[in-house]
Amino acid sequence: MVKTDNKFIDMTYKKIISFALSCAASLAVYSSADGISQFPDIDKYLGPGRYASAPKAFTYMADGSNYVQLSPDGKKIVKYDTRTGKEIETVLDLDNTRETVIDRMSGFKFSPEGSRILIWKNAKSIYRRSFSAEYYVYEIRSRLLKPLSTDHPRQQAPLFSPDGRMIAFVAANNIYLKKLDYWTELAVTTDGAKNSVINGVPDWTYEEEFTTSSSMTWSPDNLTLCYIKYNESEVPMFSFPMYEGVCDKLTEYSLYPGEFTYKYPVAGQKNSVVSVHSYDVDNRKTKQINLPDSKIEYIPRIAYAYSPDRLIVTTLNRAQTRMELYSVNPKSTVAKSLLVEEYKAWLSTATYEDIKYYPDFFVITSSRSGYDHLYQYSYSGALMRQITSGDYDVTAYYGYDPVKATHYYQSTSTGAINRVVSGVNAKGTVTNLSPESGIASATFSSDMAFYTIRFSDTDTPPTYTLYSTPAKKIKTLEDNSALKERYSSTPRREFFTMTSDGVTLNGYMVKPAGFNASRKYPVVMFQYSGPGSQQVLNEWSIGWMNWYAANGYIIVCVDGRGTGGRGRAFMDVVYKNLGHYESIDQVAAARYAASLPYVDANRIGIHGWSYGGYETLMAASREGAPYAAAVAVAPVTDWRYYDTVYAERYMLTPQENEDGYRNSAPLNYVSNVKCPLLIMSGTADDNVHYFNTVQYVSAAEAAGMWCDMLVFPNMDHSINACSAQKIVFARMLDYFNRNMK
Template sequence: MKRILFALTIALGLNASAGISADKAMAKFVYPGNKTVSVAAPEYLADSDVMVRMSDDGKRIVSVSPSDGKELETLLDLGATRENKLDEIDGFTISMTGKQIMVWTNQEPIYRNSVKARYWVYDTHSRILRPLVDDANARQRAPIFSPDGRMVAFASADDNNIYIKKLDYNTLVAVTEDGARNKILNGVPDWTYEEEFGVLRSMVWAPDNLTLCFLKYNETQVPLYDFPLYEGICDTNEDYSLYPGSFRYKYPVAGMKNSKVSLHAYDIETRATKNITLPDSRIEYIPRIDYAFSPDRLIVTTLNRDQNRMELYSVNPRATTSRSLFVEENAKGWIEPISYEGLVFTPDFFVVSSGRSGFTQLYQYGYSGALERTLTNGNCDVTAYYGYSTAERAHYYQCASGTINRVICRIDAKGVVKELSPSTGTADAWFSPTMKWMMMRYSNVNTPPRYTFHTSAAAPKSLRTVEDNAEVASRYSDIPRREFVKIPASGTSPELNAYIVKPTPFDASKKYPVIMYQYSGPGSQEVRDRWTVDWENYYATQGYVIVCADGRGTGYRGSEFRESVYRNLGYLETIDQLSAARYAASLPYVDPSRIGMFGWSYGGYETLMSVAAKGNPYKAAVAVAPVTDWRYYDTVYAERYMLTPAQNEAGYRSSAPVNNIADMNSRLLIMHGTADDNVHFSNTVEYISRLLAAGKFCDMFIFPNQNHSIRDCDMRLMVYSRMLDYFNQNLR
């Protein structure tokens, strides 16, 4: 894993690089482990204020006091278990009763966030440790304890079926039998749901332990996609030494058929499964199912295919009846993911995030479906809802104060809002189940993340510092920093949030080359007051000015700004990036003849759109893993912003880099991993085909067997080393 992969370079041009080595001096800037010490989100025993964590030696799971961080007792000692012994574990979770602990080993990634592993259950009374499945080669996915801790439901990574382990009897019961790779998934999502809805588990236990509800994904009619795998020398696979292998999976591109998703309820006592049919034929997606503190109240969240209508149903799984509980529609755009991802249910009400007012705000609804209270208002987007304290009668949330900051707030029963974190910078929070304790992570552009514990009352008391990253602050004390600016409105482009990183040492009398960096995706944000150390800081030490601007379509400036790109991605973003580039060119210390551009993923897409704009100032550009036609991308993401190709043929045509070649005259480097399961390598192939047909060329750098992140075996360092070399060739 420490060896550097020899990356194949394909030069489609006259001035391809003769080959370089990785810039080792850049390593401390681009590797996350070198940047800060991260503290994991705290875990608690259910409905309590007692924390649990691994001991420092990794051999015990212990309970901890939040107030002082001291160990209270050992819950599991790997050296003292009965029946089975484990030298180490990859992680753990504890049942709601606290009497059982599930640990896992042999963890392997599946896609971006999903994993499979071998799971074990430990009984804290008997100290017996047993595998969930006896077969040592079997792997499980997404296991979940029943509320009483006496059962575990899980999906088999081998056959896509759901099983229940009854811990009292050490027996295994099959819930489904129709699972099959690339056909049927039970209880775990398909690729699209995981990638675009963030779903990792699609099964929930009833509070009375008598029912397991789950989703079934029938992807039989979803087209297969496959890409080659090579022997390589990064995680070498000798099976492919002479002939490439391949990876095949279901990937629906825009306009194609999705998985058919259905809802089912399994009765623990009768072992019968009931099919639950929802009444609206417009339902295309079910991104969430949640029990809301009652066995006859399963909340099913649904979306139509256009993703501009969200409806919640309250379902009685045993009676298989349902009623509409809540509807949200957006005639001007799409339902923002926070609306369904951020749903929070309490015993008496639920809280919804909605952009109906023009900014994302919080609304409290009763289970009758009636609006009980508008919790927040104003011209500030709420970015997270943390929960409700019954003791304090207060809600806790995060908002984008001043658009580039993140502030933790508390609103009480009288509507009084109290800021619990500084008004500038970025604060995130994790609360105990009772909302009594809060761990806060705070940083700003000059301060690395500081993790502290607090009480969460109206006047929060700071209890202790978990990590202040003082060593990190010292190590990076002299690096170039971001300076936040407002780019003035110009033509049709509005005022834009931006930052500039200047070279060190900086000489105002010099004329420096500029790299314009952006991501630009809908709802995203790059310009934020938080600690970052990355390639841009190192490039500034090499004599580059870095400028980044968040154009229209990006987040946290209200719905109108974000939704302005609807049905026509790439058009307004390009206008705004050109406005930002003209602003950069006007700076007295910038050489306007040496402007470059860089972006990754959506940022790579926008880079290709920008270098094809008439009169653009970009002398050179680098696009990593770019989308080159939204018809090649997955249904959920592409159609959320563009609808289907049949509904928006002109929009798809004008927004595709493959159709915008004529005015592309910049030096261009494209980098892509051949095993990218997100933005397929074929995007790059098709773009280059259009370049060749137009008599144009670009440079290319391929990363064999690398996925969308391109990070294995020092590859992230290679990406930024190759990019620096390319800009040095063309902007110096």
């Protein structure tokens, strides 16, 4: 499920500027004065000048003693001494290579031993995380630059072997192996086919919901490549039309629309059949690894654990309530159960996505205490130690430093709206490496001797600082001081708490500049509300909310029950019953806002995108909902229309939870919506299909109702091409102005 502040995919097809349709299918015509030109201040808040700068492609080298960065022009990779932060040398200059000449690179990756660099250009997004690109291999000593493959001009998910002498990559759903010493290429698989079999990279659902773009792993001795095969031949097909448009025209559709088709399993339908395979580099033979449990539905991860005889296969049941780890010898294919982790509701995604392996133990995240904490296990499956504890959640695990016997992690230990980076040693002593108030995250060198902290709060734009452990500052990499100055007079988030059904909720508001408490202001409620998500965070943010505040609105955001950072009891209440408690809490938040002396209780609107769009529809349909207008972007309108992994994680299947699906569908409450409603969607949304919007509109028409609708042809879930997001927020502001001012 997508959040609007993420970086979204462009997909492989083009995007086009929007046009407006009414829900009753009549064309809504506006004069030029109704368009984006009526908002001369929009670029200050939605233009590129609002973005914080970050160190470009900052990467620690293998030994941690050096780091590299990409030059601003994308032509050079420059090495720095990590201990001093001083420049050492230019490792790669595209103006000084042999054999092949390219103008610039989009990114790079060093081989493990540091003698080669894999670089790429012309990356094209496939889905949210995946992309194909033109890859090249650069030999540092000889300055030789060559295409990774001439047989396959575009490649996907390339992976160096541990010794840096081979690269496995995917092209057209098959895995290929490039031996760099001899510059030979051979096929590892041959059965890959579009919408049928995928090797080495995940299908759409795995990529989206298990947050991965590669399904290959090398053995530590370089002799075996293991991978996951996805047989999606029985997964139902989904398709949507493609049009010519006017921005980057798809000329092949100038007279007739085309069609984009892919495999997308909706709740209750068949998933890809997944299997794990091992490829022997020497004899070129492949074996399938047979796991003993026939009830395995998902294999979200495979990874070697410091031994060529120990491949860890992570498995889940369909309900995602039970994880079992198997330790497999890829040569014999013998698999033994290593660990079983179960939870009464859904397992935390960190439990199976963020396991880290070390020579003598591994570390998992578990919710068994009621909060997400770290646990250390031996390879016999015995619990060695609970690493963290307390009434807070660990939100990221960075790794273990064997020299200092210290685990490093991010948590909510200083409050749900904050994120602090900490270390805990063998005695259980915790040391914070970042400020206690604000949002901090870290990137560590492989030896854990150095780290970079990214920090921001409501008053501080992101800063990037290089340290050595423990907490010795080396260099400020970026402080975004110019950004801070540019928005120095922009109102910041003000945090508050309120109650709903006796439960305390966190919230913030953004007030207009020159706020006058004796006036009455309209309010726009913003929320996302999805399970485990958080919007109420003590972080820097400049965007549409600040723009609306500059136009006289108060923005109010409340994280209701089901959201993250506050333990499992707060989250689990929504299990098998999405939309119920979240909408109760959003209505309560609107009523709280209405009670404030400076709020006009008759001018309160609500907005959300994706899950937030879904929740907008649910909240607006509650009896007595106090909204003067509602705007839902890319909303789910029935969980039966969404993908298996996400929908079933929280709702089980429709066959198991028929009442829950019926009660959670905005489609069933269209006649309850009493305020003006605007829905916006992209017709090429591969995530929350435009089909959701069409079904909702159809239900509204059948009920004798109408709403307003803005359609973005050929655009995906982000509605972000051709500056279309500006149109989204400009149209929304215009809609609130028309109905609430």
